[in-house]
Amino acid sequence: MEKKVANPKLKIRTGDLVKVIAGDSKGQQGKVLQVLTDKNKAIVEGINLVSRHTKPNAATPNGGIIKKEAPLHISNLMLVDPKSGKTTRVGRKLNADGKLVRVAKISGEEIK
Numbered sequence: 001m002e003k004k005v006a007n008p009k010l011k012i013r014t015g016d017l018v019k020v021i022a023g024d025s026k027g028q029q030g031k032v033l034q035v036l037t038d039k040n041k042a043i044v045e046g047i048n049l050v051s052r053h054t055k056p057n058a059a060t061p062n063g064g065i066i067k068k069e070a071p072l073h074i075s076n077l078m079l080v081d082p083k084s085g086k087t088t089r090v091g092r093k094l095n096a097d098g099k100l101v102r103v104a105k106i107s108g109e110e111i112k
Contacts, residue, residue: 007037007038008040010035010037010040010074011074011079011089011090011102012032012035012042012074012077012079012090013032013035014032014033014034014035015031015032016031016032016079016111017029017030017031017032017079017080017082018030018031018032018042018044018077018078018079018080019077019078019079019080019087020044020047020048020072020076020077021076021077021078021087022075022076023048023072023076024048025047025048025072028046028047029080030044030045030046030047031044031045032044032045032077033045033069035074036071039071040073040074040075041071041072041073041074042071042072042074042077043069043070043071043072044069044072044077045069046069047069047072048069048070048071048072049067049068049069049070050067050068050069050070051065051066051067051068052065052066052067052068053065054066079104079111081104081106081107081109082104082107082109082111082112083104083106083107083109084106084107086106088104088105088106088107089104089105089106090102090103090104090105090111091103091104091105095110
């Protein structure tokens, strides 16, 4: 019998502004385009670019080399605080409506 392991709750979501804290792209900031929950990775706009050699097709009639974002591990990314602009850890809190929301640990600001 196969056991199904639940995916852990990730602190980063699509649309968040994040900063790379480790790896070749360390120090760069960008917006999260996609989160791959099964692999614990995220694709960030303009970061971790790889060259992709493509054959000519309808979309690219000439083919050639295309720069494309590759996934980064979630542990190498840190959320940027919307108030101060510094990197921050993420907490969760009940808001006035009784809904669980993400908050920045540095400023206590709610993350949209």
